[in-house]
Amino acid sequence: MEVTIDQNSGYCFGVEYAIQMAEDEMEGENTLYCLGDIVHNDMEVKRLREKGLKVIDREQLKCLSDCKVLIRAHGEPPETYKLAIENNIELIDASCPVVLKLQHRVKTAFDKMEREQGQIVIYGKKGHAEVIGLTGQTLEKAIVVMDDADLDRVDFSRPVTLFSQTTKSTKGFYALKEKIADRIREAKGTLTEVDFNANDSICRQVSNREPQLLRFAAENDVIVFVSGKKSSNGRALYQVCQQVNSRSYFVENEDEIDPSWFEGASKIGICGATSTPMWLMERLRDFIQSLEDKTVFAQ
Template identity: 70%
Template structure:
């Protein structure tokens, strides 16, 4: 059985940068707090916990004083920085540059939209950390949409400015864009007042065609990702559509022997939040299975 790990899978720049910053701090600090999971991958969170990284939520953040807190790649809304100043917290800001740039774009668009009685719409997962940071740039007035039914919140007689969470599916974004255009036209409004911004990270979107091609080159695909990962769900959808013998696992313990019966070639790939060491562990386990099936 031939087992290949996709060389284009694994951490994106933003996640790699955040984890490196955490490791650098923990090299000389016993404890470093992180607001939310540093990455949507349980195995990596557990590894960093052993080094001293402690995950906290927003309620716990409010109780901390005079210590260091890591801001992960997803970014944070303005109120997080205000609280840090009040509580004398030193922020280790590992916000992804792509996310920070998008936050600035959303803030600028919101200021303009306000003067035009318009609305900011964000195509993203409600409650996701990045989406919370983006909505925070609008004073939480942005309308968050995941599917067509969510668009019922939008007043299509008024101007609409659309952005996307950086890790969403490109196809999903353009479908939502088309539906909004149709609803604006149906409302008798001017489609020219609609401003759609494809703000999906190209490190993410460029993986979609590459993964689709990778999935055609193997009998079986094992996609490794944390189940909380929005990007993982989107990318698994790509490989599963291309190769129906695709399986989603969080780690090697979830592998099932029958998946590999009569398979000559197995491809292993993952999300932008999946560490390469974890994909290697999965590959090693599949090699052991291959000796048995």
Template identity: 80%
Template sequence: MEVTIDKNSGYCFGVEYAIQMAEDEMRDSDKLYCLGDIVHNDMEVKRLSGKGLVVIDREQLKCLRNCKVLIRAHGEPPETYKTAIENNIELIDASCPVVLKLQHRVKTAFDKMEREKGQIVIYGKKGHAEVIGLTGQTLEKALVVMEEKDLESIDFTRPVTLFSQTTKSTKGFYELKEKIEERIKATKGSLTEVDFNANDSICRQVSNREPQLTQFSKVNDVVIFVAGKKSSNGKALYQVCKGINHRSYFVESEEDINVDWFYPEDKVGICGATSTPMWLMERVKEYILSKSGEYILTE
């Protein structure tokens, strides 16, 4: 059996940067607060908690004073920075540069839409950390949509400016864009730049993984996709693998692996999300190889 790990899988720059900042800070301190899970992977969160990383929510943040708090790669709304100033909290800001740039673009577009009585629409998951940071730039007025049924919240008689959560599917974004254009044409009879402005704000480090995983799924008999159940990016990328190779399996760790998935002569590919640590994929590989004597024998 041949087992390989996809060299393009694993942490994106933003996540890697945030984790490095956390570890650097904890070398000099036995405790560092983090606003939300630093990454959507329970295994990595558990590893870092053992080093002193304490996960808190926004309500707990309001009760803290005179301490350090890490802002993860997803970014935060303006309210978080205001609370930090009021409570003398030192923020270790590990917001991804791509997310920070998008927050600025959303804020600028929102100010324009306010003047023109328009709407900001964000293609993303409601309640996702990044989306909370983005809607915070719009005084919580932005409309968050994921599926066609969510478009009912949009007033198609008014101008619409569309953005995307950076980790969403490129295909999903352009499908939604097309549906919005159709709704505007049906409502107004025409479509102009004043009516609709679509901004593909998906991170290319993320979106480029779709074609890479498509190829990876073709050259392997079995695909083991490693990611946390909370990872939106993981769910989307797993579907890319599953769509190409029906012998694709989603696991959080080696404990989820079933030896009945494999034949001794299989080529097995291990890949993961932008929130999947390389050490975890390595561990999954070692586990699969250690169980080689238990795989189903071909007839």
């Protein structure tokens, strides 16, 4: 039996950068605070906690002073930086460069929309850390949209500028773009560049994983998809695997593996989300191979 790890899976460069910054800081510090889970993977959070990384929320941040706090790859709204200055907090800013660029674009577009009585619409998950950082650029005026029901909050008689959370589905973004365009035509009888400006702000390192994952899932008899349960990217990529391979299973760690999944399989593929560490996928590979060594699989 062959067990293969998808080499395109694992951390995107933004998450990898944030974790490396955290580890570098902790080499010389007893405690480093992190505003929210550094990554949506409980196994990695646990590993870093044991090294001295202490996860806090925004309410706890208000009570801190004279310390170091890591900003994770998702980025933060302007209020976080203001609070850090007031409380003499040194920020270790590991915001993903792609996210920082998007924040700047959203802020620039918001200023323009304010002058033109328009609206900023963000395709994303309400309450997601990155989305909080993006809406913070708009004085919380941006309209966050995930499904058709959310579109009812948009005034289609006014100009609309659309952006996307960097980790959302490209297919979903363009479907939303068409729905907004149709609604504007219905409301105004026409559609011009003044009426609607759609910005595909999805990270290509993330979106390109979908076609790669489709091929990987089709090439293997069984897929073990490794991800934290809180990862929206993980859930989306797991569904990609299921599209082409019905024998795809979502696990957080090796404790959730059922040996019966592999009966009659000769090729097993292991893959994961942008928040899944390579060391965890390697651990699952070794565990699955150990099952074969124990002659668990049916021949």
